[in-house]
Amino acid sequence: MHTTIATQTPRFRLTPRARKSVVAVHVVSSVGWLGITAANLVLLVVGLTTADPARQHAALLAMAMVGETLLIPVSLAAFTSGLVLSLGTKWGLFRHWWVVVKFALTLIAVVLTPLSSVPGLRDLAAAVSATPAGQLTDTGEFAVGLLSAGCVSSAMYLTCVVLTAFKPGGRTRFARRR
Template identity: 55%
Template sequence: MRRPPRTLTPRWRKLVLVVHVVSSLGWLGITLVNAVLTFTSVFTEDARRQHAAILMMDQIGGYLLVPVSLTALISGVVLSLGTKWGLIRYKWVAIKLVLTLIATGLTLFSLLPGLRELAAAAESTMDGVLVPSGRRVDGFYPIIVSSTMYLTMTVLSVYKPGGKTAYGRRVTA
């Protein structure tokens, strides 16, 4: 005989939801700040300003991206498991999970090492000299990709499209 799924109490659900929304918005906010800093790095003609922008990207990313992204991921998993939505019962939740895992993985294994490498280049470049790798417009790609993913996840959360997964239909039946 199957046990009924455990659900969060309304008080805990609201608390976890607040943590999830705040961490998700924080993740988006960090991305937008890095967009401004990337824009500055790529388009400024002032080497000191470029170095400062690059070093701030590393500081913000190095200290905030990992805890914020992991908080969004973990709180999302807790919410899905503690509510009627389940982790893979509905398509929109499963897609959000996959997108969040991809975004977290890209943050840990691509974005942060790239930021550290760029910061090292800025630190080793003489004062008054622009960092060539800080002038590359491909620095906008992570911002475009992550912002698109966050926007997609927001739309999925609001509209909840797609219905149940095959697993969700079996569990319900």
């Protein structure tokens, strides 16, 4: 007997309770990821604009501590929970354009976080630690990269929020074939 795609059922569906639990994890981790990025942008701006070396060092070291500790696990939690939701609910991973775009943006951010943001934060922390206490750290080589990364990341996360709220774009060709 030959089964067509149109009559196949999904491999698994989340139960209502499981879906709500995964949604909670997804919302908390996604909002946390956006919050970490926003906090790091504020700390970076403080570190770049203050004339007080102690304030600069504190802001930049706090930025590095928060980012190094939380960015990777929170990004992976958001990515994994989003993947589980897409595969375990009616939305699917490739059925709706908003899900495809959101998945792509999140995947890019998850890959770039350990490859660029976290190493940049570590390098910044090392530069601050090597600077004498009463002297401002030269942030020139770090500032542009971290500021750019924070702004791009924030724009990506906010785009994901808008996509989730409005669900634009309709169905993909994959979904129309089904």
